[in-house]
Amino acid sequence: xxxxxxxxxxxxxxxxxxxxxxxxxxxxxxxxxxxxxxxxxxxxxxxxxxxxxxxxxxxxxxxxxxxxxxxxxxxxxxxxxxxxxxxxxxxxxxxxxxxxxxxxxxxxxxxxxxxxxxxxxxxxxxxxxxxxxxxxxxxxxxxxxxxxxxxxxxxxxxxxxxxxxxxxxxxxxxxxxxxxxxxxxxxxxxxxxxxxxxxxxxxxxxxxxxxxxxxxxxxxxxxxxxxxxxxxxxxxxxxxxxxxxxxxxxxxxxxxxxxxxxxxxxxxxxxxxxxxxxxxxxxxxxxxxxxxxxxxxxxxxxxxxxxxxxxxxxxxxxxxxxxxxxxxxxxxxxxx
Amino acid sequence: xxxxxxxxxxxxxxxxxxxxxxxxxxxxxxxxxxxxxxxxxxxxxxxxxxxxxxxxxxxxxxxxxxxxxxxxxxxxxxxxxxxxxxxxxxxxxxxxxxxxxxxxxxxxxxxxxxxxxxxxxxxxxxxxxxxxxxxxxxxxxxxxxxxxxxxxxxxxxxxxxxxxxxxxxxxxxxxxxxxxxxxxxxxxxxxxxxxxxxxxxxxxxxxxxxxxxxxxxxxxxxxxxxxxxxxxxxxxxxxxxxxxxxxxxxxxxxxxxxxxxxxxxxxxxxxxxxxxxxxxxxxxxxxxxxxxxxxxxxxxxxxxxxxxxxxxxxxxxxxxxxxxxxxxxx
Numbered sequence: 001x002x003x004x005x006x007x008x009x010x011x012x013x014x015x016x017x018x019x020x021x022x023x024x025x026x027x028x029x030x031x032x033x034x035x036x037x038x039x040x041x042x043x044x045x046x047x048x049x050x051x052x053x054x055x056x057x058x059x060x061x062x063x064x065x066x067x068x069x070x071x072x073x074x075x076x077x078x079x080x081x082x083x084x085x086x087x088x089x090x091x092x093x094x095x096x097x098x099x100x101x102x103x104x105x106x107x108x109x110x111x112x113x114x115x116x117x118x119x120x121x122x123x124x125x126x127x128x129x130x131x132x133x134x135x136x137x138x139x140x141x142x143x144x145x146x147x148x149x150x151x152x153x154x155x156x157x158x159x160x161x162x163x164x165x166x167x168x169x170x171x172x173x174x175x176x177x178x179x180x181x182x183x184x185x186x187x188x189x190x191x192x193x194x195x196x197x198x199x200x201x202x203x204x205x206x207x208x209x210x211x212x213x214x215x216x217x218x219x220x221x222x223x224x225x226x227x228x229x230x231x232x233x234x235x236x237x238x239x240x241x242x243x244x245x246x247x248x249x250x251x252x253x254x255x256x257x258x259x260x261x262x263x264x265x266x267x268x269x270x271x272x273x274x275x276x277x278x279x280x281x282x283x284x285x286x287x288x289x290x291x292x293x294x295x296x297x298x299x300x301x302x303x304x305x306x307x308x309x310x311x312x313x314x315x316x317x318x319x320x321x322x323x324x325x326x327x328x329x330x331x332x333x334x335x336x
Numbered sequence: 337x338x339x340x341x342x343x344x345x346x347x348x349x350x351x352x353x354x355x356x357x358x359x360x361x362x363x364x365x366x367x368x369x370x371x372x373x374x375x376x377x378x379x380x381x382x383x384x385x386x387x388x389x390x391x392x393x394x395x396x397x398x399x400x401x402x403x404x405x406x407x408x409x410x411x412x413x414x415x416x417x418x419x420x421x422x423x424x425x426x427x428x429x430x431x432x433x434x435x436x437x438x439x440x441x442x443x444x445x446x447x448x449x450x451x452x453x454x455x456x457x458x459x460x461x462x463x464x465x466x467x468x469x470x471x472x473x474x475x476x477x478x479x480x481x482x483x484x485x486x487x488x489x490x491x492x493x494x495x496x497x498x499x500x501x502x503x504x505x506x507x508x509x510x511x512x513x514x515x516x517x518x519x520x521x522x523x524x525x526x527x528x529x530x531x532x533x534x535x536x537x538x539x540x541x542x543x544x545x546x547x548x549x550x551x552x553x554x555x556x557x558x559x560x561x562x563x564x565x566x567x568x569x570x571x572x573x574x575x576x577x578x579x580x581x582x583x584x585x586x587x588x589x590x591x592x593x594x595x596x597x598x599x600x601x602x603x604x605x606x607x608x609x610x611x612x613x614x615x616x617x618x619x620x621x622x623x624x625x626x627x628x629x630x631x632x633x634x635x636x637x638x639x640x641x642x643x644x645x646x647x648x649x650x651x652x653x654x655x656x657x658x659x660x661x662x663x664x665x666x
Contacts, residue, residue, distance in 0.1 A: 028365075032372055077483065088566035091602050092440060092478045093547035096569065110442075122442075141599050143607040158605040160446070174604045176444040 063169055063197055065109040065123040070188035072181070076112040076120050081105060097140065098126060101224045102133035104168075111185075119182050121175040123189060130168050132222065132235065135204055138165035139221035148218065151190035156218065162186040167199030206237040206252045209307070209334055211326045216240040216247075227251070228312060230271045233264060238312065243319055249312040250323050251301075261303030262288065268301040268310060284321040286328040291320055300324050304331045386513035386522045389560075391584040392536040393619060397425060401618035401658045403627065406665030409455040409593050412615035416589070417462065419661040420617055426587050429467030431534040435459060435499065436585075438540045438556050439475040439490050441602055442483040448594045449603050450484070451539050453493030455591055459539060460497035471499040474529035475559040502529045509562040516648065517578040519571060524562035525582070535586040538621070542592040542612065542628050544600035548572045549639045550632055551601045552625040553588040554580045577644035580621055580651070590616040590624050592631045613666075622651030623658050 066079055080090070083105055088095040090106060098106075104127040113119040128134040138154060142163070149155040154165035159178050164171040171193060173186040207220055219240035227236035236253045255261040269279075269290050277294035284291065289302040289310075298320040301310030309327045314320040402419035406412040417423050427433055437451035445453055456473065463471045473494040477484035481503045485491035494501050502508070508528025514520040530536070540556035547569055548555060557579035558565065568575040592614035596603045603609070612631045618624040622645045626636040636642045636653045646653045 028369075031369075088569065089478060092566075093545045093551070093569060093572070094599065094602050095566070096547045143598075143605050146607060158607040161605040161607075172604060174443075174447070177446060178606070 063125045063127060063193075064107055065111075065125055065189075068189050068192040068196060069111060070185050070192060072114055073111040073121075073185050073189075074114055076110040076117075079107060079109040081107045098128070098137055101136045102129040103127075104129045111189075113179070113182060113185070115181075116179075119176060119179050121173050121182055121186055124172040124174075125193075126170040126172075128168055128170055131165075131200065131204060133224070134165045134168050134170040135207075136222040136224055137170050138163060140223070142218055142221070146218070149187065149190075151187050152194045155190065157183070157187075162190055164190050164194070166194050166197060169193075169197065205334070206254060209252055209327075209330050210237070210239045210250065211330050213326070214241045214243050216242055227253075228268070228271075230264075230268050233268065233308075236308075241323060243323070246315045246319070248314045248319055248323055250327060251308075251310050251312055252327070253308040255303075255306050255308055258303060258306055261306055261308040263303075264308045265301040265303045265310065268299075268308075272299060280317060282317065282321060284324055286321075286324045289321075289324050289328075291317060293317070302328070304328055305335065307331050307334075386511045387525070387527055388515065389512060389525065389527075389530060389582050389584075392533070392586045393584040394426065394586060397421075397619050399620055399623075399652075399658045401616070401620060401623055401627075401655060401660035402663065403660050404615045404617075404663040404665050405613050406615065407593065407611070407613050408665075409452055409591065409615065410458040412593065412665050413455055413458055413589060413591075413617070414462070415663050415665045416615045416617035419663055420587075420619075423462040423466045426537070427463050427466040427468050427535055430469045431463075431467070432470045432472070432532055433463045433468045433535045433537060434472045434474060434529060434533045435463070435494075436529075436536060436538045436556060436559065436583075437473055437475050437490055438551075438559060439481075439484045439488050440478045440559060442477075442479045442487040443602070443604075444487060445489045446606065447603050448541050448596050448609055449543065449601065450488040451490060451541060452591055452593070453489035455589070455593075456490060456499075456539060457493040457497040459537065459589065460494060460499040463537075464498050468535075471497075472502050472529060472533065473499045474502040474504070474526065476504040476526050476562060477559065504529075504562070512582070514578050514582040517581055519568060519574055520561075520578045520582055526560045526562065529560070536583065538583070538585050538588040540588070540590055541594070541596070542590060542631050543596040543603070544598050544608075544632055546600060548576060548641070550625070550629055550634060552628040553585075553590050553621045554625050554641065554645060556588075557583045573639075573641040573644060576641035577648055577650070580641075580645040581648050584650075585619075585621060587617065587619055588621045588624050590618075590628045592616060592628060595631045597632060616660075618658070618660070620651035620655075620658060622646050622653060623655035623660075626653045627655045627660070 082090050106126050108124045110120050110122045143158050146156045146158050149157040152164045152166050156163055160175050162173045175182040222237050227233045236251050238249055238251045241248045269292055272292050272294045277292045280291050280293045282291045286302050289300045291300045298314045298317050299312055300320050311320045311323045400420050402416045404412040404416045439450050441449045443449045460471045491501050504526055508526055509524040510527040511522045512525035513522055538553045538556050540553045543551040545551040554576050592612045594609050595612040596608050597610045599608045616624050622642055626642050629636050629639055642653045
């Protein structure tokens with residue numbers, strides 16, 4: 001029997017005490033369970049067999065390759081899909097490029113020629129989350145000296161493959177050989193894909209800002225992070241110009257504000273100074289364009305409206321100033 | 337003295353009594369926790385003791401290397417082996433030989449993302465001609481194994497040359513620890529393909545690798561790993577160096593007839609390839625890969641894992657110091 005003079009806690013104190021006891025009991029139970037839980041080889045924790053790619057109905061979504069099979073081809077293997085955790089199970093070390101560029105999902109499938117089953121192609125549809133990201137992986141992997149294809153606004157073909165950036169999707173079709181019939185089938189696939197998948201209204205404005213004169217065809221590329229080694233310099237489009245037989249790299253990046261563009265331009269200029277870069281005198285008409293010379297190459301950057309623009313590598317000061325002036329004029333046409 | 341029951345304040349005696357009870361409870365809880373604690377992980381049903389990979393090198397043949405230029409693989413590989421004393425120097429009568437190929441992707445041979453089937457077939461035939469009791473061809477591909485071996489042409493080439501293809505399955509993997517390794521500890525390795533084998537020959541193509549810089553004979557051992565090996569990409573240089581520590585091969589053959597210059601390791605376009613017309617064979621995998629780097633327009637210093645493997649005693653980056661035998665097979 002309780003002593004009448006024993007102090008008693010309030011109901012609230014009792015409830016709090018009980019709650020704490022329950023939490024402690026839960027922690028203890030979890031510890032015991034974990035202690036005796038064997039992690040077998042084969043589980044992700046133990047480095048076991050990797051999870052199999054899914055062949056779930058998800059692949060029948062909007063961009064599933066099977067929706068766009070052209071005439072003359074049949075499905076050769078089931079559709080597969082890979083997410084960020086499993087992408088390397090399909091493309092191994094190349095996954096890093098996609099994962100660093102906003103990769104969401106890969107859907108892929110092989111299709112064989114109905115007349116010759118030894119002729120086949122594999123289609124890879126990468127959902128990159130945004131048109132910018134899709135263009136990024138498209139442009140960074142562009143093969144040299146290839147021709148644009150007319151299957152889409154952003155497309156090129158090699159001897160055995162077709163590469164397309166359409167909306168948030170980057171599409172690759174790769175055939176086993178160099179069959180003209182299969183090449184036609186790849187193009188037909190791409191046209192059906194472009195017609196059947198909405199690309200969205202969003203345009204990549206930077207592509208139209210680069211002046212066209214002396215621009216090397218197919219040279220506009222987009223990097224996602226820390227371009228030129230400058231911290232924070234992301235979402236940068238570069239283009240190569242050939243002036244007087246020499247290559248010049250120009251760049252553009254649309255920023256959140258005019259202030260950010262100016263600050264990044266300053267950061268770009270300052271980046272080279274500790275490595276021996278020197279500011280050289282310039283009578284460039286472009287406001288804020290400071291030219292830096294390092295190891296015989298010239299660089300400059302400036303902010304204009306919400307754009308950061310500049311020249312990364314030019315052989316001389318005059319060319320640097322000329323390209324910067326062209327960029328500035330085009331930006332003035334585009335507006336803020 | 338009576339006390340108001342609503343008064344929750346404690347006197348000294350009650351405080352001490354309660355403190356003693358709380359301490360007792362805590363002591364009992366700690367004793368219980370100590371009783372159930374097991375600092376050693378439970379053994380489970382798998383083999384608990386990690387295995388090692390045997391040393392398949394031949395001490396008397398260390399530091400041998402040949403570089404053959406030519407366009408035809410069957411010809412250049414023969415010449416490369418002849419320059420090293422012939423296949424008989426490496427494979428004895430009755431030997432069981434594992435040919436570790438790169439069958440990583442379900443891609444056609446034309447893309448050069450995998451070991452060339454004609455090259456594989458020639459090496460398998462040479463091993464059989466040297467009296468090998470059996471020739472096994474194996475790899476744990478990145479993609480579905482059956483598709484990889486079939487679509488790469490490796491399966492057909494191997495069978496045609498009298499070799500047996502061993503596809504990876506869960507039961508063939510065993511936890512393995514590489515002595516001195518930081519990452520490859522208790523890692524599932526395709527030990528089933530190595531069981532009973534006397535000689536191991538690695539055959540790999542020269543490829544650009546987006547993450548590692550290049551994929552050649554050392555990276556080829558990645559295909560012996562199981563598990564969530566993609567996590568190893570977080571420290572790819574250490575991983576490749578430890579792969580070289582894991583496998584001391586009898587011989588490696590690096591196929592630089594066609595090199596994948598960009599967008600590796602998968603490639604995808606014939607435009608990613610360049611005709612580099614070189615076949616390299618050697619017993620020093622670091623030296624062979626160091627030379628292979630030059631076919632990709634890189635210097636050995638561009639691939640940090642080479643120096644790391646050399647520092648671990650797996651070979652030398654200075655391939656010229658081995659005085660490789662050079663043959664022109666054009």
